Amino acid sequence: MSRLTTAALALLLSGCAPGPVAYVAVREARFRSEVKAAVPLPLTSDSRERLLKFLRAGGDTDRIGSEDVEPDAAKRYLPLLDLLSDPANLALENLTEKGTFQRWFPGRRIRQVIDAREESPPALDPVAVTDGKYWWIFTHHQKKLSTLLVVKAIPRQIRR
């Protein structure tokens, strides 16, 4: 649990009393990998490069091109972006049941994503997973992962 940083997330593990429902909120444009639509999957060389710039900037688009907030982002995320570039890895179950992405996303799969830009909640629930620094929000169609939006996570706790 302590590894998880969250964007408007409540995790529960209570006994009898119901705990808060876990959900993820899509953040402001500055902290999203894409301003408008999410990135189609599989990733292309262009979309990989764009995502990598966002990750190098620490998830803050204001800093793209001017500061390398996370210089080791490529080392950490390129293997993940490689996986997301291959259609063979993009079955929904790769994310929800198989361990394909377990190395980056060891925690729970959150299916409640609130995106106030949308007219209504989605018919099919996206899958949101976190690597601790970002929420990776996947939509799917016919059981294939179809788009990706990366959002900078909000730390639940500040370490002192």
Add this chain to the structure above:
Amino acid sequence: MHDRLLETLQSVAQVRLVAALRDDRIGFAGPKDLRIFIPDIHLISEKRQREGGFLYSTNYPDLLTRLVLALTRLKTECAEDESALVYQIGDFLDLWRESPGLDDQLDAAAGIKDDHEDLVTALLDRRLKTRFLLGNHDFDLYRWPAYGAWERRYYLPGVLMLHGDLFDWVEALPDQIQDVVVFLLSPNVPPNDYALGQMKSLIRRTHAGRNYRAFIGNPRPAALGALGTVDAIPERWNVQSQGKFFDSAARCAAQGKADYGLDLKAVVIGHTHQARIVVRENAAGDFFALVDCGAWIEECMADGDSAPSPNAQIAALCANEFRIYQLAPR
């Protein structure tokens, strides 16, 4: 608008008439205001269906998807002064069969929807704007953000729409449900956490110990009576004078009148998986109808049929006339 709905239904299915009731005392007179009721669907995931050992699954999901798409066309083709509203009256998703020990954080609903994408996206299409009721098999969704607009009851002029599980409790636990009844019957009392918690506890009690493998609502095919053709629909067809939940529904309607001034002439429900219209009336002008819309799971048996049919019913109200249809693939 009943005729246009019937044409729509016949464009995707064989249609037989289960019951019809035309009576000005219903009090829902608008000839250009069509309300369509889709009863219990009880979707579960493919994996759970395979591994759970359930005798029944949702009937004709492809037909139901085509039907919903056709209703979307009907709705979008309405003139400016017409309206067609679609209600799914509860138990769309069957969380209890999907996951017997319900976990507050379990994403059972998401997993079910993943496996029924075509139907789910059709029913949740923004052009259709389906209104959903929470049933006893998907009541727990009320706590989740995506289902925040799903209701426990709707009021139409003269008509109260409920899933129907309330009447299980009215009959079995009459002393323990007053708070629940208050918020279900009172138009001005929104559900609070206490009442919702009470409902949740009641629902869990009624589910306790049941695995639903052999049946959900009816161990035998539901008796429909004699089905009619839809060539010329009479003022009344297959209207019954007594039946399950009728007395409880009539008592609730009377309480609604006494406590809240509601003048309810009909209650629309699902839940029992037995499509029927029950009416009680007298010479003094008293009139009350229970319209049970049926289901899309389990079976029914019509008089004269040689074998049971899968439940596949839809009901509608327009111009003081209720109709219930039984559908089958063409």
